[in-house]
Amino acid sequence: MSQVLKSVDYEVFGRVQGVCFRMYTEEKARKVGVVGWIRNSRQGTVTGQVQGPEEKVNEMLTCFSMEASNNQRLSQIWPCMKSEACLPHVSHALPFRIISEASILRA
Numbered sequence: 001m002s003q004v005l006k007s008v009d010y011e012v013f014g015r016v017q018g019v020c021f022r023m024y025t026e027e028k029a030r031k032v033g034v035v036g037w038i039r040n041s042r043q044g045t046v047t048g049q050v051q052g053p054e055e056k057v058n059e060m061l062t063c064f065s066m067e068a069s070n071n072q073r074l075s076q077i078w079p080c081m082k083s084e085a086c087l088p089h090v091s092h093a094l095p096f097r098i099i100s101e102a103s104i105l106r107a
Helices: 021-032 054-070 101-106
Strands: 005-014 035-040 046-053 077-087
Touching: 005 054, 021 035, 021 046, 021 054, 046 054
Parallel strands: none
Antiparallel strands: 005 046, 005 077, 035 046
């Protein structure tokens, strides 16, 4: 039986810039075992994509809410899934990483 692979585009609202949220997310994603990316947006939010086995992607998304309730600096975050899809394989060959807006524009 093959694993269901999932891809989720997300945006996190609230006080998420200037509090090391991207670094926390990158570290957590690598521990969980998912791939994808995260970046600051011009709107003051954080956007990204996470891909991997469905249960690991769900675990990663749950971490956003858990971190908000456990960390005073992140007490107001609201993750929002922008899109979700099942995949035949993950499309990111690199580990989860923090990227700049410029690298998105070049892709």
